[in-house]
Amino acid sequence: MSVAQRVRNAAFARLGTGSLPKGLRSREALDGYLFAAPAILGLLIFTAGPILYSFYLSFTQYNIIAPPKFIGLENFRTMFLDDDLFWLSLRVTLYYSALSVPLRSLSGCSSRCC
Numbered sequence: 001m002s003v004a005q006r007v008r009n010a011a012f013a014r015l016g017t018g019s020l021p022k023g024l025r026s027r028e029a030l031d032g033y034l035f036a037a038p039a040i041l042g043l044l045i046f047t048a049g050p051i052l053y054s055f056y057l058s059f060t061q062y063n064i065i066a067p068p069k070f071i072g073l074e075n076f077r078t079m080f081l082d083d084d085l086f087w088l089s090l091r092v093t094l095y096y097s098a099l100s101v102p103l104r105s106l107s108g109c110s111s112r113c114c
Contacts, residue, residue, distance in 0.1 A: 058075055060068035079086050 059072055061071045062068040
């Protein structure tokens with residue numbers, strides 16, 4: 001075996017590819033997935049789950065007593081066409097963001113100190 005081949009084999013061994021037996025590589029992959037599983041499950045349960053459920057509820061008429069009743073896009077039609085407070089709150093939010101973000105960036109002040 002030449003020196004170049006030994007150097008190449010040593011480099012691959014350090015990277016974990018090329019010289020490990022297939023069973024050992026799959027075992028290491030399984031271990032990695034098992035270590036990541038709690039974080040992935042937490043993300044799915046506490047982040048993706050509520051986001052998807054809120055998306056579902058946005059197409060229903062829902063109060064805490066009765067089960068959700070599917071009404072399609074009616075909530076969005078009401079919000080955009082019949083609710084004046086939506087447009088006012090959107091305008092106030094955009095105004096605040098347009099002033100607050102640049103001023104805080106320029107002053108170097110985060111939300112903790114102001």
